[in-house]
Amino acid sequence: MKKIILATAILCVGMTQAQEREKGTIEIIPHVGFTISDFSGSDASDNGALSSLNFGVGADYYLNNRWSIRSGINYQTMGSDVDDEILGLSYLTIPLNANWHFGKTRKWNLNFGPSVGFLTYAKHGDLGVKDAFNSVQVGLNVGIGYKFELTKKLSLLVNYQGMAGLTDAAKDLNLRNNYGSLNAGLVFKL
16 A cells, blocks of 8 residues: 555655746647537527537647647538528638747646638538638637646647637638537647
């Protein structure tokens, strides 16, 4: 029993060390997540949520031990259940977020900032409807996450990201994308 307690104590002490990053540190974060999205706006009545998977790769560039700039590229499906048919819009999205690392060991982070999404396809049921939608959308992101350190150069990040569309997704309708996403990713310190 004493060996188990000692091993647990050593593990806990090891996990609380060396999470702070110095200026110039770069982290690469491949990730996958589960997204729930819908539309907002005056033309968004009677729509239901759409669930989908997302994936991408992000990068953090540390300005100091508390702040970093996070960007990357994500493949996301957004949209809604409209009239019992799925209206799915797929985007390649590029966020540019300020990322604040907090807590005693800086394992927590809170990020926020704009994103730009580029429409790759749009379908309503079996119909391709890409021409009815704007090719670019702008949104405002916010997220919170926690890093579980596995080694000094590898961590597991679990985070929640949300986005509120600032521009209309459709050309002739007042529809803006909104989503919430629960993600997991590996953090590689370069």
